[in-house]
Amino acid sequence: MTTPRDGQHPGHPWDEPGFTYESNVSVADLAATLGAASSVLITTHEKPDGDALGTSLALHRGLRQIGVRSWIVLAGPLDSSLLAITEDDDDVRRFEQCGTPDEGDEPELVAVVDTGAWTQLDSMKDWLRPRVDRVIGIDHHARGGSVAGRRVVDTDCASATQALVPVLDAMGVDLAQGGVSTPLFLGLATDTGWFRFSSAGPAVYRLAARLMESGVDKDDLYARIEQNATPARFAMIARALTSLSFMGNGAVAVMRLSMEDFAETGASLEGLAGIVNTPLEIGSVRASILLTEAAKGLTKASFRSKPASGGLGIIDVNELAARFGGGGHVHAAGARLQLDLPEAAEAIEAELPGFLS
Ligand SMILES: [Mn+2]
Incomplete structure (x- = not known):
């Protein structure tokens, strides 16, 4: 019998029923x-x-x-x-x-x-x-x-x-x-x-x-x-920032990159690492989400969140990602959604109210 840890969401794809993930040797x-x-x-x-x-x-x-x-x-x-x-x-x-x-x-x-x-x-x-x-x-x-x-x-x-x-x-x-x-x-x-x-x-x-x-x-x-980036990465950063929008009264920043963006800049998915963190520099933003279109009808979501500060709690992006079959850490997580970009943004926005208290 396992006792779920605080904040664990049942049915997470990394979990196995009846299995507790912890050290079992010294x-x-x-x-x-x-x-x-x-x-x-x-x-x-x-x-x-x-x-x-x-x-x-x-x-x-x-x-x-x-x-x-x-x-x-x-x-x-x-x-x-x-x-x-x-x-x-x-x-x-x-x-x-x-x-x-x-x-x-x-x-x-x-x-x-x-x-x-x-x-x-x-x-x-x-x-x-x-x-x-x-x-x-x-x-x-x-x-x-x-x-x-x-x-x-x-x-x-x-x-x-x-x-x-x-x-x-x-x-x-x-x-x-x-x-x-x-x-x-x-x-x-x-x-x-x-x-x-x-x-x-x-x-x-x-x-x-x-x-x-x-x-x-x-x-x-x-x-x-x-400090080893390519011009293609910066072309993608420019597009990501241009796409920036907000959810949850400005608490959540969302950026979107389409397959066309990849094709036109020549950037690769692995060349995007860390871009999701940039909107966390905005004072009102508590979590940032980067949505990338991996294929038609398949969107990859990267989630980041800030630690608690100024009386505001943490947005647990591990739990948020788990709602879509993904996971990671409280402050960094990912998920793959079988949805196109606008649908993925809508689906995430629909889950947000429970995370903003
Ligand atoms: Mn690690």
Whole structure:
């Protein structure tokens, strides 16, 4: 029997009936399991972000340091500036090229990081399911399923890289060696909006300081990740801002991008990361929504919300996204709606009253 956590919406696609997503082994046990493995395949959620890649890469380099062979398999599109963080001696493979391992290259252990949700592991799930007992998980999300037979889930962590650090410490990995600190910092920085989000508490700043003392060049990393945009991205930002409208008496900002916008600017969906945050700069806005037309009759919605301030409560976008079969965190979530752009906006507006109190 599970007890839903506060704010959990029944029927969320990341949930499994009768299953509670939480740690079921200690950090020390997980570290010992990893350290004793002969080979580890590391993977993460599709369309990896900075935290997904950072956690994968830091674990890969940490395992190399203690003499455990591992490789990373990434599925779905990946921002080229993120991929540029990897080095030639990192074994990073794309699922679209390598597929699942051959029988001769069967890993002893599989590490799934920054997710525990089957729906975020679509390409690998049929291969992963019979191997659940050999899958370990490291995550910081409140929701997830039975992907990893042994897992550490720390929802107090702002990033999966933050959850990974105690595991690396227990493995005896020196964060100052072998390029381990930079991907850890990458995940911590990108999942906290470069230390601006409410998830960036004292522990996050302490870890950031430790990682900088371990060799991270944050200015170089910032320039490589955040100041590396294309003119096409800026053409899309211009269109997104032009489309800006408001719902809920100005509390919710909505931007819309159509397939024509993509065609005319040459921008890609993965090139839009972070645009949804821009309207949060408006004082009256408590939540921002970016609607992108992925196909005719299919709209992708990204949701962001601010922490409580000025006597105004939080708009829980995790719950809002869950109304449409999506999810994420209280302040950042996503959903896919089988509706065209105007219908998607209307459907979201209809759900808003319950979230604005
Ligand atoms: Mn994350």
